[in-house]
Amino acid sequence: MNRLNLIEQVNAHDQLATSDFVRLLPKTELHLHLEGSLEPELMFKLAARNNVVLPYATIEEVKAAYDFHNLQSFLDIYYQCADVLRTEQDFFDLTWAYLLECQRDGIVHVEPFFDPQTHTERGIDIGIVIKGITRALAQAEQELGISSGLILCFLRHLSEEQAIECLQQAKPYLEHFIGVGLDSSELGHPPGKFTRVFAQARELGLRAVAHAGEEGPADYIVDALDILKVDRIDHGVRCVEDEDLMTRLVADQITLTVCPLSNTRLKVFSHMSEHNILQLLDQDVAVMVNADDPAFFGGYLMQNFDALIEHLDMTRLQAVKLALNSITGSFMSAEQQQSHIEKLLHIAKA
Numbered sequence: 001m002n003r004l005n006l007i008e009q010v011n012a013h014d015q016l017a018t019s020d021f022v023r024l025l026p027k028t029e030l031h032l033h034l035e036g037s038l039e040p041e042l043m044f045k046l047a048a049r050n051n052v053v054l055p056y057a058t059i060e061e062v063k064a065a066y067d068f069h070n071l072q073s074f075l076d077i078y079y080q081c082a083d084v085l086r087t088e089q090d091f092f093d094l095t096w097a098y099l100l101e102c103q104r105d106g107i108v109h110v111e112p113f114f115d116p117q118t119h120t121e122r123g124i125d126i127g128i129v130i131k132g133i134t135r136a137l138a139q140a141e142q143e144l145g146i147s148s149g150l151i152l153c154f155l156r157h158l159s160e161e162q163a164i165e166c167l168q169q170a171k172p173y174l175e176h177f178i179g180v181g182l183d184s185s186e187l188g189h190p191p192g193k194f195t196r197v198f199a200q201a202r203e204l205g206l207r208a209v210a211h212a213g214e215e216g217p218a219d220y221i222v223d224a225l226d227i228l229k230v231d232r233i234d235h236g237v238r239c240v241e242d243e244d245l246m247t248r249l250v251a252d253q254i255t256l257t258v259c260p261l262s263n264t265r266l267k268v269f270s271h272m273s274e275h276n277i278l279q280l281l282d283q284d285v286a287v288m289v290n291a292d293d294p295a296f297f298g299g300y301l302m303q304n305f306d307a308l309i310e311h312l313d314m315t316r317l318q319a320v321k322l323a324l325n326s327i328t329g330s331f332m333s334a335e336q337q338q339s340h341i342e343k344l345l346h347i348a349k350a
Contacts, residue, residue: 017319022305024347025323026340028109028330029102029290029301030209031234031257033153033183034091034133035082035115036293037098046084046093055080066296070215070267072185074296082118091132099140101294105302108340109332110137110146113153113181117166126169134176149178149331151209154197156182156189163197171204178331179207181234182224186216191223198228207231207331209257214268218242225254232256232329237263237276239285250284255329259292260304266297272311281321288326320348 040062047054056062065077085091095112102110114133116126130150137148152170154163167180180201182194191210198208210228212220214235221239224230225248236256239245249256258277262268269275280287289308294300299307305322308314327340 015316017305017309017314017316019302019306019309021316022309022319022323023106023302025106025319026108026327026343026347027106027301027323028111028288028326028332028340029107030111030232030255030288030326030330031259031290031292032098032110032112033115033293034095034098034112035085035118036078036297037101037291037295038081038085038094039097039295042093042097043081043084046086046090050084050086050090052084052086054084074266074293075184078293078296079118082115083122085119085129086124088128088132088135091129092136095133095136096139098294099136099144099146101300102140102146103144105300107301108146109148109327109330109336111149111151111178111331113151113183115153115155115183116170117155117158117162120166120169126166127173130170130173130176147332147336150176151179151181151207152177153181153183154194155184156193156211157185160194160197163194164200167197167200167204174204174206177206179209179231181208182210182212182228183234184211186211186214186220190216191220191228195227198230202229209234211235213238214263215266218245221245231331235259235263235268236287237268237280240276240280246283246285249286253286253328255286255288255325256280257290257329258287259290259297260307261294261297261299262292264307272307275308275312278308278312278314278318281318281325286325286329287322288329289322316348320344 040059119129140146208230209232210224210230211234212224218238218241232255234257264272277287289304291300327337
């Protein structure tokens, strides 16, 4: 049964959503950068553990620096902060802290991103990164009931040759991740720049996603679909600039992993009240909610939902649709999806 047919089973009332209701809904998170969940408190702890000198004296100074005017101003600080991540235990601690937030927010499945090039360029072996992350993911499945699939992202401001080298370095650890993605500076780095490495990833049996249509134009979304053959689009909010693309997204039910707080903090929208996520949802585009880089953008998944409640008057029906899209847009098995969908529909009909 497809997503649109499932939605017909939901009670179509327009009561406003509440945080308590949304928290109960089984949800996935499909657009989360683990390095972007590095909270200032943990950053200072890891800096002390690894004898890294930070350019900030206090947590307050760090938070004051998180006043971004565009994507690049965020990335400059993002890469600087990642320098405290050195050991397998560091990557475990980073991932585990995020997964505890997931438990609090009612998340049942995650497909987080990690940026190995951010670390290998500093001399950190890719195996250290992957082992630390996957140890935490495995523990979360056992202890928290949160399933997962890890996605390796290429940094688009670097060359495709460097991305190919990264994929080669990751081959001994293929069993530990399910797909590849494309992130970092979007403008000036179109999807077509990475045609070969995505083709190589597909040959290895990996799924594919890509950031497109955040700061970059709607054409980048089209290219990510047609050239990189991605399964879903990360961000994608500029799809409204292309009517043919909008028709295609609805017809093919291509998931857009939208990040509301991120979009406002990076000035894609000047204020949350201007965000188009619910407009897209009501046009049957398969949008869903994610936190992106929560330590930098002001909140985890529930804070993003709360922003939609506060500024966009999100209804219970819209919340259920967003949660449903997060499940059907995931790379979980059909059996896993069905189990979560049944629980979701039960809560929606209550």
